[in-house]
Amino acid sequence: MIRFTCTLVIFLSLFAHLQGQWEIWNEGVKGSINTIDFVNETIGWIAGTEGLLLKTRDGGESWHPIPLDKNWFIHNIDFVNDSVGWAIGTNCSDFTERLAIILKTVDGGRTWLVQKSWRGDYWRPSELLHVVNDDVVYAVGFQHNQFSRRDDTKVFKTADGGENWMDITPRNSGKYPQSIWFFNDQVGLITGSFSPSETTRNAFVWSTHDGGLTWDETIIPELSGINDLQFVDDSTGYFLADRQSDSSSFTVLGKTTDGLRSWSIITQIDWSNWINSFFYLGSGHFCTNIGPGFSFLGRPSINYISKSVDGGMTWEQKLPAGPWNLNKMYFINDQVGFSIGGGTLMRSIDGGENWCAQKFSYSFEDVYFIDRKKGFAGGGWLYLHRMGSGDMFMTDDGGKTWQPNLSTGEKIESCIFVNPSLGFAICRVIEDGSWLLKTVDGGENWARIYIQPDMTDIYFEGKDILFINEQTGWAVGWGPSIIGTMDGGENWHLVWNKNIEEGRNYLNSIYFVNDSTGWAVGDNGLIVQYRNLGGWLEKPKITDLPLNKVYFIDENTGYFAGGYVNYEDFNAKLFKTKNGGESWDEILEVPYLINDIYFKDSLHGWAVGSDKSEAGVILATKNGGAKWTVEIDGLIGPLRALDSRDDFLWAVGDYGLVLRLDLITTIEDGHNPYLPLAFKLDQNYPNPFNSVTSIQYQVSRASEVELSIYNILGQKVAALVSEKQPAGSYKVEWDAVDFASGVYLSRLVIDKVFMQTKKLVLLR
DSSP: OOOOOOOOOOOOOTTTOOSSSOEEEEOOOSSOEEEEEESSSSOEEEEESTTOEEEESSTTSSOEEOOOOTTEEEEEEEESSSSOEEEEEEEOSOTTSOEEEEEEESSTTSSOEEEEEEEOOTTOOOOEEEEOSSSOEEEEEEEEETTTTEEEEEEEEESSTTSSOEEOOOOOTTOEEEEEEESSSSOEEEEEEEOSSSSOOEEEEEEESSTTSSOEEEEETTOSEEEEEEESSSSOEEEEEEEEOSSOEEEEEEEESSTTSSOEEEEEEETTEEEEEEEEEETTEEEEEEEESSOOTTSOOOBEEEEESSTTSSOEEOSOOBSOOOOEEEESSSSOEEEEETTEEEEESSTTSSOEEEEOOOOEEEEEESSSSOEEEEEEEEOSTTOEEEEEEEESSTTSSOEEEEEOSSEEEEEEESSSSOEEEEEEOTTSOEEEEEESSTTSSOEEEEEOOSOSSOOOOEEEEEESSSSOEEEEEBTTEEEEESSTTSSOEEEEEOOOOSSOOBEEEEEEEETTEEEEEEGGGOEEEEETTTEEEEEOOSOSSOEEEEEESSSSOEEEEEEEEETTEEEEEEEEESSTTSSOEEOTTOOSEEEEEEESSSSOEEEEEEOTTOOEEEEEESSTTSSOEEEEEEESSOEEEEEEETTEEEEEEGGGOEEEEEHHHHHHSSSOSSSOSSOEEOOOBSSSBSSEEEEEEEESSSEEEEEEEEETTSOEEEEEEEEEEOSEEEEEEEEOTTSOSEEEEEEEEETTTEEEEEEEEEOO
8 A cells, every 4th residue: 555644734714713722723714726826936826716825925835715705716827916807707697698707806815806897608618828927818618608508718818917807719620728828928839629520529729929910720630639738938838638549549748848839748548547637847857737637426536636857758746546536736836736626735856756735635534543543534425336445544643634545436334443453444335235344554555345235136235334343343324224244244144134125224323332232223213223132222212314424431421412414404302311211312502414423431521513594503511411512613514523532633524523621621621622711802913014914813702704904084994804713712814015114903803792892003
């Protein structure tokens, strides 16, 4: 198994900086990271879908979010300097009429104005952008033609910084641009693909020497399309291209020394893999993102990064294969580089030899730690028609960094270790049964065992698995059914089943209080109890809602959690028993969908889940569950699972969420260590300051927060924060590079009632 190491990188977000011992080790993004640009070796930006925009001032060691319209899906950004930048993308506020937009900022990305918009094509969001200087910008996109009912390629240019735009589109005849490169304000290239017939595709090159007033077109039938142009001088450059033969398809990394009038192939990869992007580092060194050429649902991911140091003659894999979905490579110098795509941001500080996943999105379903350092998290997605994807991740540093451990092609629902060497995980594929993963060497290698118990009419689709020793285990799932093994998972037997004719019904969770007492819960409020003498027996229902989790502190005290979130329909319940399940009481003050529960002792417990908007939440109790309080809310997505080892507690969930809590410090503290006791605005630091200063503040409960900067006349000059935020401590930066020296005021307003002000002094 390939291993790699990376250092911890802290992401500073407006809601993820938490007071106390909770630490967020990873938090991905909703949507996709599409584009990256640096103006020097320290200042850069990444942007993507759903209003994603992050900025760094330290070469990518940390990233700060910048609020952006959630309906803006950014496809490309290009900055002239640390203040002036451009972006091109889509305004998705109206699904029926997609608008392509060109945006401009003059304050480093804090505010953006739409410079141009037009009706675009919803299915081809591939706008291109090339900024030559402060005045000259070229943009490429698609414009919907309501008369011909097709989408035409459009090329636009501004020569006055966006005040006016000219349509300089060549006669495109169905051309599909894929890359743009301008050497100066007059000379440039646009490349892409087109289909001269129903069975063929050719590459094309548009070239101009007069700023787009006229274009020359060259057709290259040997290639199917040219994209990702990167020139190192006025004539020498590199590119990616598609190439097809009678029996195969290829990705080509090519080179030109005369501005694409001629070209040669450096390396070629067949259809089973695909070069998604590359970057030329100089001196014959390349780094490439490799992904699956044809991404069928259900195929395990094979995305990785490779490097060549001999001009592309040979390549060495540098990143373990995993679900990274990397499609853009970018280096700010010959050592520091980034690879982005999907919800992932990778960083290298040694010329691409090693890579660290600074940020990645993944749907984690379960987590299990062998000790305080080594742990496993698994998950994935399920699709219709027997398709799925799944991966196991492993950490050796307590959850700070994670690496792909196994790509299964099936969603991993649950994992458990009986001892440091022996572990199990269950995978599920719709309508095709389940696989058991088994390791006997601490997760270094996993064996696959197909689960098909002695049932003839249905496949078993597992949802949860539990082993009480090395040989004896139980799994629950579709049927609803319970199966058991007495030989370490090699053979399984049906031990309980309830045939329900309508719908897909599951048992979702299983828990054993001890070797002789167990519980399983599932859809439609189903409850099944295990007794050593009587086996599995159904118990009376206490709700018709799906029950998602069962957890017992001891034989008498336990919890059932259930409910669902379905668009705007939300219904959640939490039940508690004090008499071993003879009776159950509903805990009314917990209006959250709970996915997992853990108790450190009889008093201190935690629960994770989501609210009705599917934002992640963590609850805690210090009195045995009599009262639950919200410790953290507003996380990017639901939390799915908890696990504890060696006095640490981990929580995982959607969008790659990984959090850790030090239980010893938490329980020994006499007060709630997570939440500030009051609202507070701290003095900025440094003060006086030149250009950039940091402002910290505390929020004691979930509130509408506004943090703004005013001048001495009382005029608002900058809005730093304007949103609802969960309780916590926060830190934001104000970059006053465009402001004059003088006295300013920072003002914190909570729920339009509480207000506090501090004086700031800007000195040049």
